[in-house]
Amino acid sequence: MQVADEDRPAVEIAESNDAPAIEIQSVAKSYGPQRVLDGVSFNVRRGETLAILGKSGTGKSVLLKIIVGLQKPDAGAAIVLGTNMSEASEDDIASARKQMGFLFQHAALYDSLSVEENVAFPLDHHRKDLSPSERKERVQDLLHEVGLDGHLNKMPSDISGGMQKRVGLARALALDPIILLLDEPTAGLDPISSGEIDELVLNLQHKHNLASIVVTHDMVSARTIATRIALMDKGKIVIEGKFDDLQKSGESFVAQFLHRNF
Amino acid sequence: MSKTPSVALPISTNSSPVVAVLEWFGEFGIFMWQVLRAAVSPPYQIKEFVRQLDEIGARSLPLVALAGSAVGVVLALQARYSLVRFGAKSLLPSAIVFAVVTEMSPIITGLVVSGRAGAGIGAELASMKVSEQIDAIEISAVDPLKLLAATRIAACIVALPLLTLVASFCGVVMGWVASTIVEPIALMRFINTGFKGAEFKDFLAPTFKTCVYGMIIGSVASFQGMRAKGGAEGVGSAATTSVVLSSLFVILADVILVKVILLLFP
Numbered sequence: 265m266q267v268a269d270e271d272r273p274a275v276e277i278a279e280s281n282d283a284p285a286i287e288i289q290s291v292a293k294s295y296g297p298q299r300v301l302d303g304v305s306f307n308v309r310r311g312e313t314l315a316i317l318g319k320s321g322t323g324k325s326v327l328l329k330i331i332v333g334l335q336k337p338d339a340g341a342a343i344v345l346g347t348n349m350s351e352a353s354e355d356d357i358a359s360a361r362k363q364m365g366f367l368f369q370h371a372a373l374y375d376s377l378s379v380e381e382n383v384a385f386p387l388d389h390h391r392k393d394l395s396p397s398e399r400k401e402r403v404q405d406l407l408h409e410v411g412l413d414g415h416l417n418k419m420p421s422d423i424s425g426g427m428q429k430r431v432g433l434a435r436a437l438a439l440d441p442i443i444l445l446l447d448e449p450t451a452g453l454d455p456i457s458s459g460e461i462d463e464l465v466l467n468l469q470h471k472h473n474l475a476s477i478v479v480t481h482d483m484v485s486a487r488t489i490a491t492r493i494a495l496m497d498k499g500k501i502v503i504e505g506k507f508d509d510l511q512k513s514g515e516s517f518v519a520q521f522l523h524r525n526f
Numbered sequence: 527m528s529k530t531p532s533v534a535l536p537i538s539t540n541s542s543p544v545v546a547v548l549e550w551f552g553e554f555g556i557f558m559w560q561v562l563r564a565a566v567s568p569p570y571q572i573k574e575f576v577r578q579l580d581e582i583g584a585r586s587l588p589l590v591a592l593a594g595s596a597v598g599v600v601l602a603l604q605a606r607y608s609l610v611r612f613g614a615k616s617l618l619p620s621a622i623v624f625a626v627v628t629e630m631s632p633i634i635t636g637l638v639v640s641g642r643a644g645a646g647i648g649a650e651l652a653s654m655k656v657s658e659q660i661d662a663i664e665i666s667a668v669d670p671l672k673l674l675a676a677t678r679i680a681a682c683i684v685a686l687p688l689l690t691l692v693a694s695f696c697g698v699v700m701g702w703v704a705s706t707i708v709e710p711i712a713l714m715r716f717i718n719t720g721f722k723g724a725e726f727k728d729f730l731a732p733t734f735k736t737c738v739y740g741m742i743i744g745s746v747a748s749f750q751g752m753r754a755k756g757g758a759e760g761v762g763s764a765a766t767t768s769v770v771l772s773s774l775f776v777i778l779a780d781v782i783l784v785k786v787i788l789l790l791f792p
Contacts, residue, residue, distance in 0.1 A: 332665050361667040372658040376650075389668045 302499035315486035318496030365436030583685030594693030598701035623720035648768025651751025682744030
């Protein structure tokens with residue numbers, strides 16, 4: 265059962281694959297004297313997956329938080345589905361957020377709620393038109409999609425890290441989003457689980473025609489799931505392109521990064 | 527932008543303690559204004575409010591009843607000793623009833639709930655904050671102030687007077703039990719004597735002043751929890767400061783409210 269969107273007026277711009285779903289325009293962000301982002305710009309359209317790689321502390325996760333409106337940039341703008349996330353009203357930001365799914369690095373499941381309640385959380389708050397049976401069916405569909413049938417009543421503490429990420433993905437997809445943001449989806453997982461998560465993300469992206477951004481340290485994962493890769497260093501994007509473009513690059517930082525990962 | 531407050535401790539920065547305390551009150555004021563705005567705008571989080579009422583109210587009941595009973599027994603024993611010395615033993619039921627209902631039950635209930643629910647709220651919200659669960663709620667286009675803070679504050683405001691009534695009942699009954707063990711007296715006679723000359727308003731204001739205690743406990747604990755930083759240390763710090771600050775403010779509020787009640791209901 266696919267859930268029709270409750271309100272998508274802000275997303276008409278992203279209905280076609282031509283218009284960018286996410287536009288990052290010269291975003292800068294500092295914490296005290298430390299400049300974390302320094303004029304970062306890129307676009308992501310539907311059907312595209314941009315992997316952002318870089319050393320720890322280069323502002324990758326901050327960039328994701330700016331995109332979802334949890335943090336405000338010092339300069340520049342993050343325009344998501346036509347909504348400037350740092351200047352829009354609370355209602356417009358909420359409207360844009362309903363079109364976004366976010367997978368946190370540690371899944372950030374609500375530990376007082378069961379797996380079923382976690383996945384149903386967005387539905388309970390934004391799809392009040394669903395009957396209890398429709399809600400349950402939707403949750404079961406989502407868990408089936410991420411390969412977690414039969415775990416409805418378990419608590420987050422009772423399942424493994426990889427399974428928590430799957431539940432997090434199911435929750436991120438609950439409202440049938442246009443944009444999927446993934447913060448280190450394979451961090452802390454063994455290579456087999458990482459591969460499974462990569463495959464799952466890839467399938468979901470193809471199936472839902474999502475505009476995705478993946479923040480990761482894992483070049484193997486980035487190569488698998490991303491259509492483009494951006495390498496960040498010192499708050500700037502050093503290079504952006506396909507994996508082959510990165511391999512051909514003469515930048516020493518890029519060479520170091522690739523050498524380390526392979 | 528994120529609605530959760532941003533600083534970890536009341537005095538946590540490099541600025542002077544006075545500035546830090548002023549900053550704390552400033553941030554707390556902004557937090558309360560945001561919570562109030564969130565609380566009065568639909569949709570209302572009724573399900574979460576009821577869950578919190580159960581967590582804060584029903585689950586504090588045994589502890590509050592026990593504390594109220596202990597206060598009744600201690601008062602009966604102490605007051606008897608003093609009153610007998612001054613030849614005013616007949617005033618014992620009134621002394622117990624007035625002391626329990628007007629002051630001891632409200633403040634004991636406030637402090638017990640501050641310790642139990644204040645620590646619970648502070649630790650739970652701090653844990654949610656450091657594990658990004660609050661961010662996850664916000665990204666789901668749900669207002670965490672409305673879902674987490676407003677419901678807990680409202681539950682504290684509703685639960686405190688009800689718990690105070692229970693503490694008062696237990697205090698009076700156990701005061702009678704303690705009295706009657708030393709010198710038997712019929713329950714009805716004890717109650718009639720105890721409430722003789724008392725008016726409804728004598729008990730109404732002291733009971734409902736605990737709504738203020740509830741607001742203090744819920745809001746301070748929610749504030750401290752939602753501004754937690756770091757890992758386990760941040761959670762522990764939030765729980766501790768929630769109890770310390772809410773207990774302190776409850777006692778200060780009691781001092782002020784006693785005077786206000788005496789002025790308004792002479």
